[in-house]
Amino acid sequence: MELQQMRYVLAVAETGSFTRGAERCLVVQSALSHQIARLERELGARLFDRTSRRVRLTPAGEAFLPAARQALEAAERARAEVAAATGEIRGRLAIGAIPTVAAVDLPRALDGFHRAHPRVRISLRSGGSGELAERVRQGTLDVAFLGLPTSTRPNGVRTHELARGELVAVVEPAHPLAGEDDVDLERLSRETFVDFPEGSGGRAQSDEAFAAAGLVREVAFEVSEADLMIRLVRQGLGAGMLPAAFVPEVPGLRVLPIRDAPARIEYLVWSRFHPSPPAAAFLAALEIPDGT
Structure with missing residues (x-):
């Protein structure tokens, strides 16, 4: 064989x-x-x-x-x-990332890593936090960038907290809420929503906040990509909720702080076992100790 x-x-x-x-x-x-x-x-x-x-x-x-x-x-x-034993970093680096990663400028980080280690073959997969964490556990991804509610922590992987932040509401400029300075969950619960799929880490941040406030909302549009969510919101089909650190990248929408905002934590996760030389080099490039 x-x-x-x-x-x-x-x-x-x-x-x-x-x-x-x-x-x-x-x-x-x-x-x-x-x-x-x-x-x-x-x-x-x-x-x-x-x-x-x-x-x-x-x-x-x-x-x-x-x-x-x-x-x-x-x-x-x-x-x-x-x-690596001869001083050369080569091989494969498989990275996963949620669509709304904001704690790291990922394109710039990948460009810098590629320039420093041109013999490493880099691949990138976008997905939900749960799926990406499972792929790290299985070994099909070396590292992954996740976004999770403050009540949830990744299991079965090594973790490094990158950032904490709150969600904000986004609506199209002609929306009735566009003229407000801020908004709360009770008012938002009357809107039709565009959000990530039920059960995903991105959706859980919002669902948990509305449930804790005793509120029910309608999510009419479930999408997997932030870009599609933004396009649907721009068309006036619903309101959205996105990380505050992510929305500066999104022109053409009215951003509203939420007074009782849901919060999330961005993590970088990798295998509990000894990371490969490319993975260890990537962690070092981000100034994250790999624990080895």
Whole structure:
């Protein structure tokens, strides 16, 4: 069993196609198919069901994939550790971030890190705090930027508190509230809302505050991205609530301080285990002790 065969299986599984999998791996399809067939003979089981319309994993393929991914990550980690021992930082750095991260200028931080460590392959995934924290626990992300209510703390990962702040209300300039200096939750509860999906960390900050005040509100539009929330608010379809530190990046909306505002904490989280050399270097670049 070879690492390259595992890479081919992973590429086909993730793209759902032998053709696209071969394109991702920069090989001809016949070579990829031949290597996967060799691996299936060695394992004594088919990893994929192939039809004219689609390719999908068999139960054996589903069982093989997590172990193959771990083996590839271990090989990548081994190469990175050897390089670090010779004074070179290389390998993979997989980062997760909520859409409203504000405690760190992430594009600037990534640019500076890339310039300092050009041999590191950086990837970035946006998502909700719960999903990103779970990916850090599973090892598919090295670090993640989260935003959570003050009542919640990430579990199963190392954490560093980056910042605390309050949410503010945002409405379009013609909204009846736009002329107010501030607002409270009771008045906001009469508005239709655009917010993050129910159960997400971003949504929990607002839901907990309204529930604590004994208030019920209508969330008509549930979105995963801050950009879409902002566009819907600009169209006058509802009010929104966003971190105060984030809204200076958002022109064209009226920002209202909330007198009984919900609060949130931004965290950077990483694995409880020894961080990879690229992850340790990224933590050092942000002046965060990695605890090793």
